[in-house]
Amino acid sequence: MITGAAGFLGSHLCDKFVGEGYKVIAMDNLITGDLKNLEHLFPNPDFEFYHHDVTKYIHISGPLDYILHFASPASPIDYLKIPIQTLKVGAMGTHNCLGLAKEKRARILVASTSEVYGDPLVHPQTEEYWGNVNPVGPRGVYDEAKRYMESITTAYHSFHKVDTRIVRIFNTYGPRMRLNDGRALPAFIGQALRGEDITVFGDGSQTRSFCFVSDLIEGIYRLLLSNYTGPVNIGNPNEISLKRFAEEVLALTGNKVKIVSLPLPVDDPKQRRPDITLAKKLLNWTPIISRKEGLEKTYHYFKELPQEEWYRQPKEFLSGK
Numbered sequence: 001m002i003t004g005a006a007g008f009l010g011s012h013l014c015d016k017f018v019g020e021g022y023k024v025i026a027m028d029n030l031i032t033g034d035l036k037n038l039e040h041l042f043p044n045p046d047f048e049f050y051h052h053d054v055t056k057y058i059h060i061s062g063p064l065d066y067i068l069h070f071a072s073p074a075s076p077i078d079y080l081k082i083p084i085q086t087l088k089v090g091a092m093g094t095h096n097c098l099g100l101a102k103e104k105r106a107r108i109l110v111a112s113t114s115e116v117y118g119d120p121l122v123h124p125q126t127e128e129y130w131g132n133v134n135p136v137g138p139r140g141v142y143d144e145a146k147r148y149m150e151s152i153t154t155a156y157h158s159f160h161k162v163d164t165r166i167v168r169i170f171n172t173y174g175p176r177m178r179l180n181d182g183r184a185l186p187a188f189i190g191q192a193l194r195g196e197d198i199t200v201f202g203d204g205s206q207t208r209s210f211c212f213v214s215d216l217i218e219g220i221y222r223l224l225l226s227n228y229t230g231p232v233n234i235g236n237p238n239e240i241s242l243k244r245f246a247e248e249v250l251a252l253t254g255n256k257v258k259i260v261s262l263p264l265p266v267d268d269p270k271q272r273r274p275d276i277t278l279a280k281k282l283l284n285w286t287p288i289i290s291r292k293e294g295l296e297k298t299y300h301y302f303k304e305l306p307q308e309e310w311y312r313q314p315k316e317f318l319s320g321k
C-alpha cells in the first residue's frame with residue numbers, strides 16, 4: 001500500500017512497484033495530488049486506487065506486505081495554507097498507518113524529510129544531527145509533523161516490534177511536480193516558460209541539493225528491502241546556490257529574461273546538503289543522474305504540457321481544519 005499515491009513521489013513509487021511485479025494499493029484523498037499522475041496504471045489488474053483520507057481509520061481486507069506512507073502536503077505553498085491538515089496527516093495519518101502495519105504484520109516505510117534538520121547548524125547534515133527547528137515558525141507545522149512521525153514510528157518499532165523504515169528525503173525534482181507548487185525548481189522553469197523574470201529569494205546565496213526522482217525512488221526501494229530501522233538520508237549531495245541554479249535554468253531554456261530578487265521568507269533554510277555516507281554503505285546506493293540530465297528531462301516534461309498548465313494557479317483549499 002502506498003499513501004499519497006497520486007502525488008509527485010507517490011505516483012513514481014506506484015510505477016516502480018508495479019514494474020517490479022508487486023500488487024499495489026494506492027491511497028490518496030487528492031488534496032494536493034492529481035489522478036492524472038496515476039491514470040496510466042488504472043488498466044493494470046495489479047493496481048487499485050482507494051480515495052481515502054489517511055487521518056481517518058484505514059481498513060484493508062486481505063494481507064499486506066509493505067506500507068509506504070507518503071501522504072502529506074510537501075511544499076510550503078500547500079502546507080502554509082492547510083497547516084492543521086499537515087499536522088494531522090503527519091500525526092494521525094502516521095498513527096493509522098502504523099496501526100495497520102501492526103495488524104497486518106507489514107513492514108512500513110515512512111517519508112520523512114531534510115526539514116527535520118530545520119535551518120541546520122551542521123553542514124552537511126548527517127543522520128546524527130538533531131536539527132534546528134522553530135516549532136512556532138510558519139514552517140513548524142510541517143517540520144514538527146515529520147519529527148513526530150519519526151518519533152511515533154520509532155516507538156511502534158521498540159514497543160510493538162513493528163518492522164519500520166524511515167527515509168529522510170532531500171529536495172527531489174522531476175516530471176509530475178506541479179509548476180505552481182512554490183518550490184524553487186518548478187517556479188524557475190515555469191517563469192522561464194512564461195517568459196517572466198526569474199525570482200530568487202534574498203541574494204540567492206542560500207544553497208539546495210537537488211536529487212532526480214528516479215535516483216530517490218531507487219534509494220527508497222533499497223531502504224525498504226534493507227534491514228536498517230534508523231533514519232537514512234536519501235538525496236543528492238551536489239550543492240548549488242539558488243542564484244547559480246536560476247542561471248542554469250535560464251541557460252537551458254535559452255530565455256533572455258532577468259533574474260530578480262524578492263525578500264527572503266521567514267525561516268528559509270540557508271543551506272542544505274545531505275551526507276549520504278550511510279546510504280552508500282548500507283544500501284550500496286548513490287545518485288547517478290547529473291543535474292544537467294535531470295534538469296533537461298524535467299524541462300522537457302513541463303514544456304510538453306498543454307500551455308494552460310503553465311498558467312494554472314496554485315490549488316485553493318476548502319478548509320484548514
Ligand SMILES: NC(=O)c1ccc[n+]([C@@H]2O[C@H](COP(=O)([O-])OP(=O)(O)OC[C@H]3O[C@@H](n4cnc5c(N)ncnc54)[C@H](O)[C@@H]3O)[C@@H](O)[C@H]2O)c1
Pocket residue numbers: 003004005006007008009010027028029030031032033034052053054055069070071072073074075089093111112113114168169170171172173
Ligand atoms: N518532493 C520532495 O522533494 C520531498 C522532500 C522531502 C519529503 N517529501 C515527502 O514525500 C511525500 C510526498 O511528497 P510529494 O512531493 O510527492 O508531494 P505531493 O503533494 O505531490 O504528494 C502528496 C500526496 O499526499 C496526498 N495527501 C495529503 N494528505 C492526505 C491525506 N490526509 N490522506 C490521503 N492522502 C493525502 C496528496 O493528495 C498528494 O497526492 C510527503 O510526505 C513529503 O513530506 C518530499
